[in-house]
Amino acid sequence: MKLMIVDDSLIIRNKINRTLLSRFSKVCRAENGQQAIDMATAERPNVVTMDLTMPEVDGVEAIEKIMAIAPETHILVISALADKATAIKALTLGAYGFLCKPFTERELSSAIERIIDIELCK
Amino acid sequence: MFSTLFGKYRFLVISIALFLIFDLGVLVLNFYTSGKIAEQTELINSAARQRTLTQQMSKATLYIKSQKLQLWVYQSGLDELRDHYRTFGAALQAFNQGGTIVSPSTGLPISISAVSDPEGVAILSRANSLWSEFETAIEPLMIDTLVSDDEIRPASSFIAANNLKMFALMDELTEFFKATSERQTNLLRAAQVIGITLATINFFIILFHFLGQLRVRDQEIQLKQHESDQILSTINEGVFLLDRNMVMSGQHSKQLEKIFLTRKVSGRKFERFLARYFPQKTVNTALDFAKLYFRDHIDTALIEDVNPLKRVEAVITKKGGETETKYLDFSFAILSQDDARQVVLVTVRDVSAKILLEAQDQLNADELEQQMALLTQILPIPRTDLAAFIDDSRSGLDRINLLLKDTKQASGSYEAMLIRIARETHKLKGNASVLNFEMIAQGHHLFENTIEEISRQAKHRTLNGRDFLPLTMQLKQNFASLNLIEGVRDKLGDYVDTSLNHVTRGTPDNRLELSTKKSLDELAEQNPKWFELLAYTQKLAAQKGIAARLNLRGLNTPLNSQLSSELYLIAVQLLHNSLAHGLESEEQRLELKKPSLGEISVSISHDKRGNYRFLFEDDGRGFDYERIRSELVDRKLLDSREAKALGNTALVRYAFKDAISTQQNVDQTAGRGVGLALVWQQVKALNAKLKIRSVSNEFTQFIIDFSYSPSETSSEILDPPSESVLLAS
Numbered sequence: 124m125k126l127m128i129v130d131d132s133l134i135i136r137n138k139i140n141r142t143l144l145s146r147f148s149k150v151c152r153a154e155n156g157q158q159a160i161d162m163a164t165a166e167r168p169n170v171v172t173m174d175l176t177m178p179e180v181d182g183v184e185a186i187e188k189i190m191a192i193a194p195e196t197h198i199l200v201i202s203a204l205a206d207k208a209t210a211i212k213a214l215t216l217g218a219y220g221f222l223c224k225p226f227t228e229r230e231l232s233s234a235i236e237r238i239i240d241i242e243l244c245k
Numbered sequence: 246m247f248s249t250l251f252g253k254y255r256f257l258v259i260s261i262a263l264f265l266i267f268d269l270g271v272l273v274l275n276f277y278t279s280g281k282i283a284e285q286t287e288l289i290n291s292a293a294r295q296r297t298l299t300q301q302m303s304k305a306t307l308y309i310k311s312q313k314l315q316l317w318v319y320q321s322g323l324d325e326l327r328d329h330y331r332t333f334g335a336a337l338q339a340f341n342q343g344g345t346i347v348s349p350s351t352g353l354p355i356s357i358s359a360v361s362d363p364e365g366v367a368i369l370s371r372a373n374s375l376w377s378e379f380e381t382a383i384e385p386l387m388i389d390t391l392v393s394d395d396e397i398r399p400a401s402s403f404i405a406a407n408n409l410k411m412f413a414l415m416d417e418l419t420e421f422f423k424a425t426s427e428r429q430t431n432l433l434r435a436a437q438v439i440g441i442t443l444a445t446i447n448f449f450i451i452l453f454h455f456l457g458q459l460r461v462r463d464q465e466i467q468l469k470q471h472e473s474d475q476i477l478s479t480i481n482e483g484v485f486l487l488d489r490n491m492v493m494s495g496q497h498s499k500q501l502e503k504i505f506l507t508r509k510v511s512g513r514k515f516e517r518f519l520a521r522y523f524p525q526k527t528v529n530t531a532l533d534f535a536k537l538y539f540r541d542h543i544d545t546a547l548i549e550d551v552n553p554l555k556r557v558e559a560v561i562t563k564k565g566g567e568t569e570t571k572y573l574d575f576s577f578a579i580l581s582q583d584d585a586r587q588v589v590l591v592t593v594r595d596v597s598a599k600i601l602l603e604a605q606d607q608l609n610a611d612e613l614e615q616q617m618a619l620l621t622q623i624l625p626i627p628r629t630d631l632a633a634f635i636d637d638s639r640s641g642l643d644r645i646n647l648l649l650k651d652t653k654q655a656s657g658s659y660e661a662m663l664i665r666i667a668r669e670t671h672k673l674k675g676n677a678s679v680l681n682f683e684m685i686a687q688g689h690h691l692f693e694n695t696i697e698e699i700s701r702q703a704k705h706r707t708l709n710g711r712d713f714l715p716l717t718m719q720l721k722q723n724f725a726s727l728n729l730i731e732g733v734r735d736k737l738g739d740y741v742d743t744s745l746n747h748v749t750r751g752t753p754d755n756r757l758e759l760s761t762k763k764s765l766d767e768l769a770e771q772n773p774k775w776f777e778l779l780a781y782t783q784k785l786a787a788q789k790g791i792a793a794r795l796n797l798r799g800l801n802t803p804l805n806s807q808l809s810s811e812l813y814l815i816a817v818q819l820l821h822n823s824l825a826h827g828l829e830s831e832e833q834r835l836e837l838k839k840p841s842l843g844e845i846s847v848s849i850s851h852d853k854r855g856n857y858r859f860l861f862e863d864d865g866r867g868f869d870y871e872r873i874r875s876e877l878v879d880r881k882l883l884d885s886r887e888a889k890a891l892g893n894t895a896l897v898r899y900a901f902k903d904a905i906s907t908q909q910n911v912d913q914t915a916g917r918g919v920g921l922a923l924v925w926q927q928v929k930a931l932n933a934k935l936k937i938r939s940v941s942n943e944f945t946q947f948i949i950d951f952s953y954s955p956s957e958t959s960s961e962i963l964d965p966p967s968e969s970v971l972l973a974s
Binding site: 199204207208210211212214215217218219220221222223234237238 | 526529530533534536537540542543544546547548550551552553
């Protein structure tokens with residue numbers, strides 16, 4: 124199972140990677156929305172963690188495009204709660220769930236486990 | 246099998262099946278019996294025809310005999326006899342063995358079954374026996390076209406003798422068929438009655454069964470409804486269901502009506518309902534959020550964080566038009582109903598009390614924090630100084646309060662009133678700043694901001710009492726802050742220990758030109774409030790980004806407390822002034838070939854006759870006359886030509902008026918131009934003469950000469966005098 128981590132913060136990318144590395148056979152990382160779209164096209168990850176506020180292409184646009192490319196992808200939005208309307212828009216566009224920054228490793232693991240369970244039941 | 250096939254509908258299916266079976270049974274029997282009756286009718290008619298044929302054969306025989314005797318033609322009679330004979334024989338044979346005969350009523354061939362009933366068979370047996378004799382007698386007549394007397398006579402005699410017997414037998418057979426038909430009719434009638442009765446009974450069983458079931462179901466529904474109503478009327482949360490079309494359900498809890506003060510809930514569009522209480526942006530977001538619960542791809546356990554209706558503020562309009570603000574907490578949960586439809590269970594909690602409690606807790610915590618902060622500020626301050634500060638501050642606030650009360654009564658001269666309030670506030674702020682009471686100083690600073698705002702408005706329109714309301718509110722807050730300090734002071738009791746006080750304050754470096762530690766100790770001992778100015782100067786200088794040292798002279802002996810307060814106020818204002826506009830930054834001073842450390846000196850001296858001299862000087866940049874000029878023009882007090890014509894002395898005079906400051910930005914210590922005006926006010930209160938000397942980039946010196954005895958001074962605020970003694974160079 125493949126994971127793609129999308130966040131413009133290296134610290135966050137590392138934290139997510141450290142927490143989830145053991146659960147996935149491959150982990151790829153993107154630091155903006157455009158990279159995420161390109162990587163999703165090439166790698167077809169099963170699970171994506173997506174920040175919303177990023178340079179160039181933001182998370183909402185990236186979600187919309189990734190869902191168009193690979194509708195079966197499970198996207199977990201991980202973002203600060205500055206704008207709930209944007210987060211809801213991301214969910215409406217196809218994201219699976221939302222995790223608020225700052226988050227604990229346990230919260231992240233728990234959210235990802237729910238997604239993995241669904242993937243395994245396919 | 247039925248139970249698995251039809252489940253709880255088994256009874257219904259069986260009942261309907263029985264109903265159909267009964268009806269079909271009656272129908273089949275009806276068909277069968279009516280067929281039999283029809284056949285029986287044909288038999289009756291056939292038997293009756295046999296009876297007639299018997300008579301007609303007798304008649305034909307007699308006719309032939311009679312015609313023959315008279316030598317007349319008898320052929321028609323012979324044909325008739327032969328026809329009747331064959332018809333009778335064929336019918337009798339059909340009765341015996343079954344077969345096809347011609348229907349007497351329609352003339353069409355019909356099939357009949359052999360008579361099997363013993364009674365019928367017995368009649369037929371006798372008829373067969375007699376018919377065989379008929380055949381013997383008539384058969385000779387059936388061969389030739391001509392009949393001999395030997396043939397007709399015995400036949401005629403036999404038929405005449407047995408005609409009535411055969412007639413009777415056929416009559417008996419007819420009656421037998423009639424009886425059989427009647428039995429079958431009765432059987433059919435009975436079958437119909439039984440079938441219809443059974444079907445009717447079955448119908449009523451179904452009817453009553455379902456009426457019973459409906460009654461039980463209704464009772465269950467009523468019970469559930471009652472239970473739901475009971476639950477919904479007793480639960481302390483607003484509860485309702487939301488369907489996929491974002492329509493609110495018919496049932497909801499009573500608490501929901503209480504929360505939103507409305508009964509218009511059932512069947513309403515969620516969007517329109519929310520729009521009555523929340524801004525449109527919140528409504529739109531909430532609606533989008535609620536729709537997420539009906540989306541298959543969402544894990545609803547992972548979206549609670551984005552719920553826009555968490556602890557949300559709702560403005561609820563009461564009946565009289567008044568509004569009430571509540572804090573509400575909406576939570577959503579997806580439910581599947583019996584019919585597999587999905588709805589969202591929405592729970593609304595009024596968390597206003599909780600939030601207010603949290604706010605109160607926070608307030609208490611803040612207050613506690615403030616008290617702790619105050620404690621650390623109060624502890625180093627000698628009790629007498631603190632008491633003086635509290636008394637001075639309370640007196641000042643009282644005076645401001647009185648002035649504000651006057652504004653309610655007086656309709657004019659608000660501007661002058663504002664100036665007096667501003668001066669008083671500035672004085673209070675200075676005192677608070679020196680003692681490090683940041684909270685108090687900040688309160689006075691905000692108060693000054695408001696005064697400035699009102700002053701600005703006064704330039705564009707006539708003020709009224711309402712314009713001063715913000716000041717009243719802020720004054721109340723400043724009183725509260727002072728009360729807080731007083732409360733902490735009172736809780737501490739007699740905390741002040743002079744020796745401890747000295748130890749804790751220590752000796753600041755680089756701030757006093759007193760040559761010995763003894764001199765510092767004397768200063769702290771005799772005039773502790775002045776001693777605090779040393780640390781205050783360093784602190785303020787650091788805030789301004791400059792290096793400065795304060796030198797105090799003539800203060801290591803006790804100073805009359807009232808005089809000390811008056812001069813202290815002047816010193817603080819001038820100190821603010823020096824640090825704000827006078828002293829340059831270290832870089833600027835080095836460029837000007839000055840020592841990097843700015844010097845400020847305050848000295849108080851007097852002769853035996855009570856003639857005092859208060860000297861304040863700094864080695865800063867001196868008066869910025871051009872700045873004062875531009876301020877005068879900017880504030881439209883003078884035009885540029887008039888400003889340009891003013892000499893330095895006149896410019897300094899203006900600087901001592903309100904609202905003329907050479908600092909570009911207002912901060913907590915300077916920038917409003919109030920400080921020098923306050924100094925001027927104090928000078929006048931002391932009935933003193935003020936001399937000012939200033940050399941650009943060299944120094945500024947304020948010399949205040951006055952005579953003093955304790956009874957001469959007054960704390961009343963005076964308006965700026967029209968004349969002053971100013972020396973500027």
